[in-house]
Amino acid sequence: MSEMSHGHEPLPGLAHHFDSYDQQRESATLGMWAFIVQEVMFFGGLFVTYMVYRREYAAAFAAGSHHLDVKLGAFNTAVLIASSLTMALAVRGAQLGKKKTLIGFLIATILLGSVFLGVKTVEYSHKWHEHHVPGPHFVFESTGVHGEAIDPHNARIFFSLYFAMTGLHALHMVVGIGILLWLIWQASRNRFTPNNYNYVEGTGLYWHFVDIVWIFLFPLLYLIGRH
Amino acid sequence: MSAEATSPRINYLNADYGVRSWLFTKDHKRIALLYLGTITVFFALGGLMAALIRLELATPAGDLLQPDTYNRVFTMHGVLMVFMFLIPGIPAVLGNFLIPIMIGAKDLAFPKINLASWYIFTIGGLFILWSLLNGGVDTGWTFYTPYSTSFSNTHVVATGLGVFITGFSSILTGLNFIVTIHRMRAPGLTWFRLPLFVWAHYATSLIQVLGTPVIAITVLMLALERLFHLGIFDPAYGGDPVLFQHLFWFYSHPAVYIMVLPAMGVASEIFAAFARKRIFGYRFVAFSSLAIAVLGFLVWAHHLFVAGISVYAATVFSVLSMLVAVPSAIKVFNWTATLYEGSISWETPMLYGLGFIGLFTIGGLTGVMLATLGIDVQVHDTYFVVAHFHYVMVGGTIMGYLGGLHYWWPKISGKLYPVFWSKLSALIIFIGFNLTFFPQFLLGYMGMPRRYHSYPPEWQVLNVLSSAGASILAVGYLMPLVYFAWSMRYGKPAPANPWGAVGLEWETPSPPPTENFAEIPVVVGEAYDYTQRNYRFPLRDHHEVAHV
Amino acid sequence: MSGHVSPVRTYVLIFLALLVGTALTVWAAFQNLGPLNNVVMLTIAVVKASLVVMYFMHVRYSSRLSTMTVLTGIFFLLILFSLTLADYATRGWDFTAGR
Numbered sequence: 001m002s003e004m005s006h007g008h009e010p011l012p013g014l015a016h017h018f019d020s021y022d023q024q025r026e027s028a029t030l031g032m033w034a035f036i037v038q039e040v041m042f043f044g045g046l047f048v049t050y051m052v053y054r055r056e057y058a059a060a061f062a063a064g065s066h067h068l069d070v071k072l073g074a075f076n077t078a079v080l081i082a083s084s085l086t087m088a089l090a091v092r093g094a095q096l097g098k099k100k101t102l103i104g105f106l107i108a109t110i111l112l113g114s115v116f117l118g119v120k121t122v123e124y125s126h127k128w129h130e131h132h133v134p135g136p137h138f139v140f141e142s143t144g145v146h147g148e149a150i151d152p153h154n155a156r157i158f159f160s161l162y163f164a165m166t167g168l169h170a171l172h173m174v175v176g177i178g179i180l181l182w183l184i185w186q187a188s189r190n191r192f193t194p195n196n197y198n199y200v201e202g203t204g205l206y207w208h209f210v211d212i213v214w215i216f217l218f219p220l221l222y223l224i225g226r227h
Numbered sequence: 228m229s230a231e232a233t234s235p236r237i238n239y240l241n242a243d244y245g246v247r248s249w250l251f252t253k254d255h256k257r258i259a260l261l262y263l264g265t266i267t268v269f270f271a272l273g274g275l276m277a278a279l280i281r282l283e284l285a286t287p288a289g290d291l292l293q294p295d296t297y298n299r300v301f302t303m304h305g306v307l308m309v310f311m312f313l314i315p316g317i318p319a320v321l322g323n324f325l326i327p328i329m330i331g332a333k334d335l336a337f338p339k340i341n342l343a344s345w346y347i348f349t350i351g352g353l354f355i356l357w358s359l360l361n362g363g364v365d366t367g368w369t370f371y372t373p374y375s376t377s378f379s380n381t382h383v384v385a386t387g388l389g390v391f392i393t394g395f396s397s398i399l400t401g402l403n404f405i406v407t408i409h410r411m412r413a414p415g416l417t418w419f420r421l422p423l424f425v426w427a428h429y430a431t432s433l434i435q436v437l438g439t440p441v442i443a444i445t446v447l448m449l450a451l452e453r454l455f456h457l458g459i460f461d462p463a464y465g466g467d468p469v470l471f472q473h474l475f476w477f478y479s480h481p482a483v484y485i486m487v488l489p490a491m492g493v494a495s496e497i498f499a500a501f502a503r504k505r506i507f508g509y510r511f512v513a514f515s516s517l518a519i520a521v522l523g524f525l526v527w528a529h530h531l532f533v534a535g536i537s538v539y540a541a542t543v544f545s546v547l548s549m550l551v552a553v554p555s556a557i558k559v560f561n562w563t564a565t566l567y568e569g570s571i572s573w574e575t576p577m578l579y580g581l582g583f584i585g586l587f588t589i590g591g592l593t594g595v596m597l598a599t600l601g602i603d604v605q606v607h608d609t610y611f612v613v614a615h616f617h618y619v620m621v622g623g624t625i626m627g628y629l630g631g632l633h634y635w636w637p638k639i640s641g642k643l644y645p646v647f648w649s650k651l652s653a654l655i656i657f658i659g660f661n662l663t664f665f666p667q668f669l670l671g672y673m674g675m676p677r678r679y680h681s682y683p684p685e686w687q688v689l690n691v692l693s694s695a696g697a698s699i700l701a702v703g704y705l706m707p708l709v710y711f712a713w714s715m716r717y718g719k720p721a722p723a724n725p726w727g728a729v730g731l732e733w734e735t736p737s738p739p740p741t742e743n744f745a746e747i748p749v750v751v752g753e754a755y756d757y758t759q760r761n762y763r764f765p766l767r768d769h770h771e772v773a774h775v
Numbered sequence: 776m777s778g779h780v781s782p783v784r785t786y787v788l789i790f791l792a793l794l795v796g797t798a799l800t801v802w803a804a805f806q807n808l809g810p811l812n813n814v815v816m817l818t819i820a821v822v823k824a825s826l827v828v829m830y831f832m833h834v835r836y837s838s839r840l841s842t843m844t845v846l847t848g849i850f851f852l853l854i855l856f857s858l859t860l861a862d863y864a865t866r867g868w869d870f871t872a873g874r
Contacts, residue, residue: 016333017333017338017411027336027411029837030406030840034844037436037844038402038436039440040848040852042441045444051856051859055864057465074801088830092783134455153458156458160459208827218797219816227808433847473859525854528858537865
């Protein structure tokens with residue numbers, strides 16, 4: 001490696017295998033989008049399972065859905081949307097090189113995300129006490145929304161999907177919060193500049209994706225047969 | 228081309244020493260070799276399973292292994308070969324090594340993620356290894372429910388976890404390749420000047436990113452079902468076992484194109500080099516790669532023809548499955564046209580390339596037979612299917628993998644391997660392969676079911692032929708292991724371009740320096756141009772001219 | 776060089792639109808629209824998701840490649856949904872001719 005044709009000093013925050021900040025940024029963005037595409041397909045498997053069984057056991061799904069708290073679900077939806085706003089504003093802060101703005105909005109995002117997870121914990125505990133968690137203690141004795149008999153086995157499938165989908169979503173939120181904490185730490189060490197804030201942008205994309213998943217989960221799980 | 232100095236030179240192999248310099252490397256070339264090591268180990272384990280299968284099947288009675296043991300053996304054979312060898316195979320070893328060099332880049336877009344991919348692969352492999360050492364799994368590599376979820380007493384969750392984890396290795400590799408190919412091509416290297424090896428890996432990477440997550444979530448659901456009895460795949464709860472099959476094959480069918488597309492990419496490189504000709508119908512071959520990737524996602528339910536799906540769906544999938552053969556056939560026609568009136572030389576890589584084209588065609592045609600609904604109903608779950616997929620995966624992918632290894636070994640190692648032994652092993656492999664698997668078409672057509680360890684005595688002759696072939700095949704596979712290792716120590720040093728081929732990888736020394744090129748090339752013309760030189764190295768060319 | 780910087784106003788407006796969409800979804804769920812309930816619900820969700828993608832995720836101001844990536848993901852997701860459901864939806868059909 002004695003004969004390098006570059007004459008200049010390496011630019012700060014530019015990896016050696018990239019030629020410019022632009023190339024690095026565009027690569028990071030495309031990479032993050034490719035990752036999100038695979039996340040879409042990952043959740044997709046659960047969504048298609050949901051669709052198959054909702055079609056098959058419409059009454060049981062409606063009955064199960066009625067045991068979810070619409071108010072808490074709607075509140076959580078609003079909280080998550082707000083956290084997307086704060087995340088977008090955090091990214092904007094990084095774009096403009098405003099470290100305090102960036103860190104402030106990252107903290108706000110973490111707080112909102114934590115509220116979301118707190119509410120989910122409350123909801124899960126409700127389900128646990130009502131014996132709606134699939135497993136050896138599962139019991140479902142309600143009738144359908146029109147008074148019809150419901151096979152508890154089918155309702156079990158609804159709750160299995162409820163926990164699998166919201167659980168996987170919550171797991172993604174936990175990981176997201178972890179990454180946000182790391183971002184705050186890095187930001188405090190002046191790691192991000194308007195030339196290189198790719199990790200912030202990438203985390204933003206991830207966080208918004210997780211928000212989009214919930215945008216679909218909320219009506220699909222909480223609002224079945226409510227009329 | 229300038230003559231290469233034979234004095235000691237810094238390259239990626241000797242730039243740094245010690246275990247840490249390998250385990251913490253970010254160099255795509257070293258990572259490719261890390262993969263080569265681990266993949267070879269898993270291939271050997273999978274081969275061991277195959278040996279047990281063929282030993283058992285040499286006699287009609289189930290006299291070597293208990294039925295349960297046999298189930299575990301063929302399951303682990305499948306799991307090891309599919310997930311730990313064929314899927315990572317060419318992309319992880321040859322793709323990782325060559326793609327940055329072929330596009331004139333210093334490394335992949337995300338070198339640390341590349342290293343992480345290898346670690347993730349190895350960790351997933353350790354789960355599967357643990358399972359193997361603790362009795363393996365007996366569900367078939369397809370893990371069908373409800374047996375896998377409600378009845379099997381083997382380590383389904385551990386193995387599933389291994390598959391889940393290695394899946395992410397595959398996703399990250401695909402992601403890395405996609406970004407690299409989009410964003411890091413050298414100046415002048417437009418899409419239609421790329422080597423077809425790169426096109427093939429781009430298409431493969433699309434499949435890896437889009438398909439693998441679906442098997443990941445499916446395996447996760449499998450584990451949750453098994454652990455918490457969710458009911459989603461259990462008929463007793465209203466669950467549908469066929470839904471598992473839909474989800475499983477949504478990935479696993481495109482997965483076979485992850486296995487074969489890179490081999491097709493290797494074939495294109497080999498044919499251009501050893502016919503000394505540009506690939507006929509370059510754009511057709513390039514677009515066919517993409518077409519195979521896309522169409523490959525539309526055919527999965529042909530694995531479910533007899534599982535209980537609707538006849539209407541089956542008909543649609545049957546037609547779509549025939550459609551997916553078209554771009555593959557287009558490639559075979561174009562390769563043949565490339566060879567026609569080419570200046571053919573019979574080097575070892577070319578032997579593998581020719582073997583590939585013939586065997587892949589047989590495998591592909593029998594695939595069209597299987598796509599035909601009426602035929603499949605008869606031969607589903609027989610040895611006809613087993614023969615078909617071994618023709619494409621072994622006759623196709625492994626020939627491509629070995630051909631690629633033999634073609635690029637001088638570049639990778641800086642050494643030449645012995646020609647006689649390499650040609651002999653190619654021949655042995657070809658003979659051994661056909662002897663192993665052709666009889667299986669006949670057996671399957673006559674009705675011998677797969678996954679059985681005993682069979683009626685009238686089928687013994689064909690089974691013995693198959694087992695004999697397997698032992699010959701094994702010898703053929705061991706030989707490269709020996710002479711490649713031999714070459715590392717005793718092989719003649721390789722020049723930058725031992726084959727006189729055209730491509731950016733041949734413009735840099737063998738082995739390359741860590742940064743791949745001393746200066747980034749500029750590309751001014753199409754790939755495989757044997758009439759004129761289409762690469763410019765401004766500083767180097769100026770330097771040479773000035774010193775003439 | 777950084778990417779496009781949206782004004783704060785844009786983000787706040789999108790946020791408010793998303794809140795309105797959520798309220799609308801909840802309200803519509805409690806009205807009896809027959810089979811349209813599902814259509815309305817999904818439409819609102821798709822609109823909300825699109826707003827997040829276009830504005831919060833900057834796709835509106837990004838390269839065509841980003842847009843193609845998003846569309847590709849959606850395309851294959853729809854393949855997964857439609858071809859799988861096509862099986863379930865047609866299982867009950869009577870294939871026998873002439874009866």
